Amino acid sequence: MTAVETTAIADFFDEDLAPLVRRMADRPRAEGGGEDSREIRAMVWEGLVGLGALSASDTVRLAELLGSVLYQGPLLDTLTARELLPDHDLGQAPVALAVAAEPWSGQDGVISARRSFVGFAAEVDHFVVGGADDAGMRLALVGADHPSITMRRYEETSRGEAYEVEFAGTPVTAWAGSSAEWEAAQANARVRQAAYLVGLAQAALDHAVDHAKTRRQFGQPIGKFQGLAFRLSELSMHIDATRLLVHDRDAAAHAAANLAAASDLARTVTTRTMQIHGAAGMRSDNDAQLYYRRAAAESVRLGTPSRLRRESWGT
Numbered sequence: 001m002t003a004v005e006t007t008a009i010a011d012f013f014d015e016d017l018a019p020l021v022r023r024m025a026d027r028p029r030a031e032g033g034g035e036d037s038r039e040i041r042a043m044v045w046e047g048l049v050g051l052g053a054l055s056a057s058d059t060v061r062l063a064e065l066l067g068s069v070l071y072q073g074p075l076l077d078t079l080t081a082r083e084l085l086p087d088h089d090l091g092q093a094p095v096a097l098a099v100a101a102e103p104w105s106g107q108d109g110v111i112s113a114r115r116s117f118v119g120f121a122a123e124v125d126h127f128v129v130g131g132a133d134d135a136g137m138r139l140a141l142v143g144a145d146h147p148s149i150t151m152r153r154y155e156e157t158s159r160g161e162a163y164e165v166e167f168a169g170t171p172v173t174a175w176a177g178s179s180a181e182w183e184a185a186q187a188n189a190r191v192r193q194a195a196y197l198v199g200l201a202q203a204a205l206d207h208a209v210d211h212a213k214t215r216r217q218f219g220q221p222i223g224k225f226q227g228l229a230f231r232l233s234e235l236s237m238h239i240d241a242t243r244l245l246v247h248d249r250d251a252a253a254h255a256a257a258n259l260a261a262a263s264d265l266a267r268t269v270t271t272r273t274m275q276i277h278g279a280a281g282m283r284s285d286n287d288a289q290l291y292y293r294r295a296a297a298e299s300v301r302l303g304t305p306s307r308l309r310r311e312s313w314g315t
Contacts, residue, residue, distance in 0.1 A: 006061055008051050013069045017044075022287060025072030025120075025160045038123065041073050048075060049092045054082065060247060063192035067199025070294050072160055074120045076196065080189040081128045084176040085141060093125035097189075098165055099139065099182075104131030106172070111140050114166045117301075121151045121163035128176055129167055136179030140172040158297035186302070190255035193302050194246045194262035200298065201239050201262075201269040204291035208232065208273040211288075228276065235269050256303070257312035263299035270295040 013021060024040040048054075056062045059079055066075065074094040081095035098115035105112040113131055121127070121144070130139040142149075148170045151163040177185065209232060213221050242265045245251065245258050270292040274281040281288030299305070 006058075006065065009048065009053065009062065009065055012047055012051060013065075018069050021072075022070040022290060026290065041120075041123065044071070045073060045075070045094060054078065054092065059188075059192055060195045060251070063195040064199035064202075064243075064246075067196035067201075067298075068203045070200065070203070070290065072120075072294075074124050076189065076192055077119060077124075077128075079192065080185050081126070081141075081176075083185045083188060084128060084139060084181060085174060088141065088174050088176075090126065094120070094123065095126045095128060095141075096121050096124040096144075097130075098127045098167075099130030099137075101132045101137065103133070104129075106131065106133075106138060106140060110169045110171050111142065111167050112169055114164065116164050117154065117162045118151075118165045119163075119301075120161045121165050122153070122161070126173070127165070127167075129170075130176075130182065137182045138179070139176040139182060141174045141176050142167065142170045143173055146170050156297065158293045160294075160297060162297070184252075187252040187255040190259040190302050190308075191246060191251045193298070194242075194251075194255075194259040197259075197262040197266040197295070197298060198239060198243050198246055200291065200295060201235075201242075201266045204266075204270045204273045204288075204295070205232065205235050205239060207287055207291065208235075208276045211277055231272065232276075235272060238265055239269065254312065256308040259302060260305040260308035260312065263305045263308070266295040266299050 020040055021044060024037045024044065026037070053062060053075060063076060074096050077097045078090075078093075078095045080097060082090060096118050098113075098118045098121075100115055102113075111129055113129055115129065118127070124144050126144055127142050127149075128139055129142055130137055132138075148168045149165065150168070151165045154162045154164065156162060212228060212232065215221065242262055245254075245261060251258055273288050274292050277286060277288040280286055283289070303311070
C-alpha cells in the first residue's frame with residue numbers, strides 16, 4: 001500500500017467514524033438487532049473498496065491500519081480469497097473463509113461440512129470452504145445465498161459476528177487452488193493478521209497513555225510516576241520490535257512465529273491497558289475492555305500461539 005493509499009484510508013477513519021468502527025460489531029449477548037451496526041459495516045466496506053483496499057499494493061500496512069481502529073469485517077478474508085482465486089472474477093463481493101484441517105465431503109460438485117468461528121458469515125456473498133483429505137488441503141468457492149447453508153451466531157467473549165456454518169450438499173462454484181497454494185495464502189493471511197494485532201496493540205497503548213496523561217493522583221498525572229512510565233515505555237518497545245518483524249520482506253517465511261509473537265503482544269498490551277485504567281476500564285463505555293475482548297478473539301483467529309509455535313518449530 002503506497003503512502004497515498006494509506007493516507008486516504010487513514011483519513012477515511014477520521015475522529016467521527018473511528019469510534020463507530022471500533023464498536024460496529026460489538027453486539028451484546030442474545031441481542032437480536034444489530035441493524036445499525038450492519039449498516040455501518042456496509043458503509044465502511046463500500047468506503048474501503050472505493051479507496052482501493054481490495055487492490056492495495058501493501059496489504060500488511062493496510063491490515064495494521066485496520067487493527068488500529070478495531071475494524072471488524074470480511075476484508076482480510078476477502079484478500080486471502082482473491083489470492084486463492086486469481087482467475088475468478090469476485091468483483092467487489094465480500095468473502096468469508098471457512099477452512100479447517102478436518103475431513104469433509106466434496107464429491108459430484110457439492111460439498112458438505114461444518115465449520116466453526118466463521119467471521120461475518122451473514123454478510124458475505126461467498127465462502128471459501130476447505131477441508132483435508134489424503135491429498136492435503138482442498139478448497140471450494142460456494143455462494144453464500146444457497147438454501148443448503150445454515151448458520152448460528154456464537155455468544156462469545158468478543159461479542160462479535162462469528163458463526164458456526166453448516167454446508168449440506170452445497171454446490172461448488174469453483175475449486176480454489178492446491179494445497180501448496182493454500183499454504184502460501186495462509187502464510188500471507190497470518191502476516192496480515194499479525195499486522196492487524198500490532199495495530200490493535202498500538203491503539204490500546206495510545207488509549208492507556210491518554211489515560212495516564214489525564215488521570216491524576218497526588219496532585220499530578222499518573223504518567224509522571226516512574227513505575228507506570230517505564231511500563232508504558234517497555235510496551236512501546238515491544239510493539240516497535242514486533243512491527244519490524246511483521247513488515248520484514250521475509251515475514252511470510254516465518255508467518256507462524258510472527259503471528260504467535262503478535263498474538264502474545266496484543267494480549268499483553270491490552271491486559272496492561274485494562275490494569276492502568278483500573279475498574280473504569282471494565283465499563284462498557286470505556287474502550288479498554290473493548291481492546292481486551294477483541295485481542296482475546298483476534299489472537300487465536302488463525303491458530304493459537306502454542307500451535308503456531310509448534311508449526312514454526314516443525315513439530
